[in-house]
Amino acid sequence: MSFPHPLLESRTLGRLRVHAIQAGGQQLDGGAMFGVVPKTLWSRRLPADDKNRIPMGMRCLLIEHDDGLVLLDTGLGNKETAKFHEIYGIENAGGEGRTALEDGIRAAGFAPDDIAVVINTHLHFDHAGGNTWRAPTGEVLPTFPNARYVVQAGERAYAEHPNERTAASYFPPNWAPIVAAGRFEFIAGAREIVSGISVRPTPGHTPYHQSVVVQSGGETLCFLGDVVPTAHHLPLPWIMGYDVEPLVTLESKRTLLAEALREDWLLVFEHDAQAGFGRVVHDGKAYRLAE
Incomplete structure (x- = not known):
C-alpha cells in the first residue's frame, strides 16, 4: 500500500484556517468495513487486495482558532509493535521517531507543543493512539503536553470496561498518562468546547x-x-461491521446527513484514503458525494 496522499490539505472556513492532516494509512478487511453490504457492491467502489483488505486513511483536523490550536483526533501514534502494523497494514512513520501526524502539524507551521485542545471522537486506537507517544526511554508521554484533551465521559467508562469484542480496540496507554497528568476533560452530551467548535453525540x-x-x-x-x-x-x-450498535448508527447518520444537506455543510471523512473534504447531495435514492 502506498501512503495516502496528500499529507496536508488546507482551506479556509469563515475566519478559521483548517488543515486536514493524513496521519497515516491502514488496510482493513472490506467486509468488516461495509458490514451487511455485499462485496459485489462495495468492491465496485473500493477494490480489495488478495487479503480482502481496502486502503484507509487516518485523517485528523487541525484548526487555527483564536483560543489556540484545536486538534481533532490523533491517529495511531508510535507505540504499537511491528506485528500490529503488519496485521492492520499500518503506514504512519514520521520524522524523529514520531508519526506522520507530527510531520503534518509541522508542515502546517506549528509544533506539538503548540496544540491547546485535543478532541477525540472516541478512544479507539486509530483515533486516540496519537494522544500519547513512546519516548526513546520507553516512557509513554502525552504527545501534546500543553493541551487539554476532551472526550465523552461515557466513552471513557466504556473503554475502561471492555468486553471480548471491544478489548481489541481500546488500549489504556492512549489515555491513562493524560488522565494521570490531569489533562483529560470528560464531558456529557453536546457541548461547545471553544467558541464555534462544538461536539454532538453520534452514537452507534x-x-x-x-x-x-x-x-x-x-x-x-x-x-x-x-x-x-x-x-x-x-x-x-x-x-x-465494527459498529457495536448499527441501527443506532443508522439513526445518527439519518439526522446528521439531513442537516448537512439542508445547511450545505462541508464534511471531513476521517478514514477515506482519497476524499478529505466534501459536501453531500441526495439523488432521490441515497446520499452521495457532490461532484
Missing part, C-alpha cells in the same frame, strides 16, 4: 461516539469521525 459505532461541528463566518464544517468513516459510507445502510 460506540455508544458514546461524538462528531465535531465547526462554525465560522456563516460556514459549517463537520468532522464526522466513524459515523461516516469514508465518502463510500454516505448511503444510510452502508454501516461498518
Whole structure:
C-alpha cells in the first residue's frame, strides 16, 4: 500500500484556517468495513487486495482558532509493535521517531507543543493512539503536553470496561498518562468546547461516539469521525461491521446527513484514503458525494 496522499490539505472556513492532516494509512478487511453490504457492491467502489483488505486513511483536523490550536483526533501514534502494523497494514512513520501526524502539524507551521485542545471522537486506537507517544526511554508521554484533551465521559467508562469484542480496540496507554497528568476533560452530551467548535453525540459505532461541528463566518464544517468513516459510507445502510450498535448508527447518520444537506455543510471523512473534504447531495435514492 502506498501512503495516502496528500499529507496536508488546507482551506479556509469563515475566519478559521483548517488543515486536514493524513496521519497515516491502514488496510482493513472490506467486509468488516461495509458490514451487511455485499462485496459485489462495495468492491465496485473500493477494490480489495488478495487479503480482502481496502486502503484507509487516518485523517485528523487541525484548526487555527483564536483560543489556540484545536486538534481533532490523533491517529495511531508510535507505540504499537511491528506485528500490529503488519496485521492492520499500518503506514504512519514520521520524522524523529514520531508519526506522520507530527510531520503534518509541522508542515502546517506549528509544533506539538503548540496544540491547546485535543478532541477525540472516541478512544479507539486509530483515533486516540496519537494522544500519547513512546519516548526513546520507553516512557509513554502525552504527545501534546500543553493541551487539554476532551472526550465523552461515557466513552471513557466504556473503554475502561471492555468486553471480548471491544478489548481489541481500546488500549489504556492512549489515555491513562493524560488522565494521570490531569489533562483529560470528560464531558456529557453536546457541548461547545471553544467558541464555534462544538461536539454532538453520534452514537452507534460506540455508544458514546461524538462528531465535531465547526462554525465560522456563516460556514459549517463537520468532522464526522466513524459515523461516516469514508465518502463510500454516505448511503444510510452502508454501516461498518465494527459498529457495536448499527441501527443506532443508522439513526445518527439519518439526522446528521439531513442537516448537512439542508445547511450545505462541508464534511471531513476521517478514514477515506482519497476524499478529505466534501459536501453531500441526495439523488432521490441515497446520499452521495457532490461532484
